[in-house]
Amino acid sequence: DVHHGDGTQGVFWNDPRVLTVSLHESGLSLFPGTGFPHEIGGPDAAGMAVNVALPARTGDGGWLRAFHAVVPALVEAFRPEVIVSQHGCDSHARDPLADLRTSIDAQREVALTVSHLAGRFCSDRWIATGGGGYDVIHVVPRVWTHLVGIAAGHPIQLGTPIPESWREYVRERHPERLLPGEDLPGSMGEEADTWWRSWDVGFNPNDAVDRAIMATRKEVFPLHGLDPWFD
């Protein structure tokens, strides 16, 4: 989700049994204005709140790099019994509400990775939910169809055509949702470039996304026995 998970963080703020991790657009530019790296949890749960505050306009490469530089290592260190993940798709470039620039393809990749983490560490105990998402034609139906497919153990390929019946339905029932001359998506993906640079190949202090990632790693990784630079 493009927004900080402030409610969930607040509920479990001082509970060492629950690790909350939020990747979101920085509170400097977006509601609710919280979710900075120094928010790490209460005195009994230091390191159990994790916040990656990404700069506005972060796209797939930065978003995926941040996810992979923070989430898998923490999951492996924390060893959860169950993963609950929220898949708000308002981080998409087309979303009218906020200003991250991810694609459907990247969001699908993150959902797949979360499912693999649940398989590896939690015997497949995984609860996945929707979340925010305000482009209800081009983005929300595809992202959450992918999510349901992944949760059901049958991921849908990105090149899969969208059923013509759905396209007809939207044209007839919700023409106001389309801009003049705009057509509906034809396939389940966007042919986005989802290449991301692994943290293993180094940290670039001149890159704003890398600085955001490093700020988070420095705050919480040592509290989980992890090295901010090398793990």
Ligand SMILES: [Zn+2]
């Ligand atoms: Zn949201």
